[in-house]
Amino acid sequence: MKASRYLPVALLAALALPASAAAQAPAPGVTLQTSGTQTFERGQVSLAGLRVGATARATGALPGSTLTLTFTHAGRVLATVQKPVADEGTATGSVASAPVGLVQVQARLAGPGETAPGAGKSSSAMVQVLQSSSRNGSRGAHVRFLQRRLADMGFAIRQTGVHDIYTAFAVIAHRKVMGLSRVGNASVAEYRAVFARRGRYVARYPGAGRHVEGDLKRQVLALVDRGGRVFRVYHTSSGRPAFRTPLGVHTFWMKEPGLNSRSMLHTVYFTHQVPGRRPACGIHGYFAVPTIAYSHCCFRVLLQDALFIHKWIHLGEKLYVYR
Numbered sequence: 637m638k639a640s641r642y643l644p645v646a647l648l649a650a651l652a653l654p655a656s657a658a659a660q661a662p663a664p665g666v667t668l669q670t671s672g673t674q675t676f677e678r679g680q681v682s683l684a685g686l687r688v689g690a691t692a693r694a695t696g697a698l699p700g701s702t703l704t705l706t707f708t709h710a711g712r713v714l715a716t717v718q719k720p721v722a723d724e725g726t727a728t729g730s731v732a733s734a735p736v737g738l739v740q741v742q743a744r745l746a747g748p749g750e751t752a753p754g755a756g757k758s759s760s761a762m763v764q765v766l767q768s769s770s771r772n773g774s775r776g777a778h779v780r781f782l783q784r785r786l787a788d789m790g791f792a793i794r795q796t797g798v799h800d801i802y803t804a805f806a807v808i809a810h811r812k813v814m815g816l817s818r819v820g821n822a823s824v825a826e827y828r829a830v831f832a833r834r835g836r837y838v839a840r841y842p843g844a845g846r847h848v849e850g851d852l853k854r855q856v857l858a859l860v861d862r863g864g865r866v867f868r869v870y871h872t873s874s875g876r877p878a879f880r881t882p883l884g885v886h887t888f889w890m891k892e893p894g895l896n897s898r899s900m901l902h903t904v905y906f907t908h909q910v911p912g913r914r915p916a917c918g919i920h921g922y923f924a925v926p927t928i929a930y931s932h933c934c935f936r937v938l939l940q941d942a943l944f945i946h947k948w949i950h951l952g953e954k955l956y957v958y959r
Contacts, residue, residue: 664696666703668743668759672730674831676781680761682734683768683831685824689730690761692743694721700748703727708740721745734765768827772820774799782822785830786810790837790858790866792941805938808927809871810835812854818927837869841956848888848919848949850874850935850957852881855927857919857935859948868948870941873925875933879914882907882933886955891946892918899923901939902946906955919945919955 671689673680699722707714717729744758766778793806804820842864857872875881886906901921917933921942
């Protein structure tokens with residue numbers, strides 16, 4: 637009796653294949669990739685109301701197989717896409733307006749028989765859909781996301797996980813740059829802007845080396861590092877019409893630490909006094925920083941930001957004031 641009669645049928649079939657065909661045959665499987673999402677806190681997130689999509693890809697599928705893509709939320713099916721596949725194929729789907737919470741995306745390869753190679757193979761992903769608005773006192777992942785993205789864009793903020801005064805003024809500064817109303821609550825438009833990373837302050841003088849820029853129209857103050865990189869952006873209030881902050885290029889010439897007799901905290905002066913016209917102008921902390929120009933030719937910043945700015949600026953560096 638021949639030895640081949642004792643070899644398993646599957647092994648005989650493999651031996652009968654050309655070596656190149658056996659090596660190139662892909663292993664059956666399913667991969668999944670989401671779209672309309674971002675990586676945040678070691679997971680994928682999106683915003684309520686935005687489209688969440690996914691693409692599933694099958695490899696090694698037999699003719700007659702089906703690739704199914706399913707979106708579910710709290711046990712409810714939001715959308716399902718099915719597509720016949722053979723060998724390699726993809727299925728693409730999306731949820732037009734994702735709800736807040738966890739959205740599960742699952743891809744599964746089925747048929748042509750449950751015992752066929754690759755049948756039952758699946759892949760899944762979880763997307764955390766965040767609330768897309770916050771206000772004073774709000775807390776949670778959506779606030780942490782807002783704070784992280786504003787910090788990534790250079791806005792001065794403390795990442796506390798609570799929508800506090802620091803967050804409110806960072807939101808105001810960001811909305812100033814975008815030309816939006818100057819409020820501290822973060823609206824849907826604000827969240828969508830930070831999700832898309834829109835609203836960065838762009839230095840007007842990127843080739844000027846390490847310097848400070850004061851934008852009188854948008855009422856923001858920016859620290860610009862070497863190479864034109866915007867290091868930090870602050871909400872500010874410049875001189876009101878009777879005491880306008882002078883336009884042009886100025887040189888920082890004196891630092892005054894601590895609180896002075898005019899309640900200015902940690903002042904860095906960039907002009908000298910002009911008798912009968914204006915006092916010496918500087919950047920300083922103050923107890924009130926309105927959203928409009930309201931100071932005596934200075935740039936007011938929040939008290940909690942004054943010391944950092946005071947230390948960051950070097951005497952002899954330039955301040956570019958423009959409108």
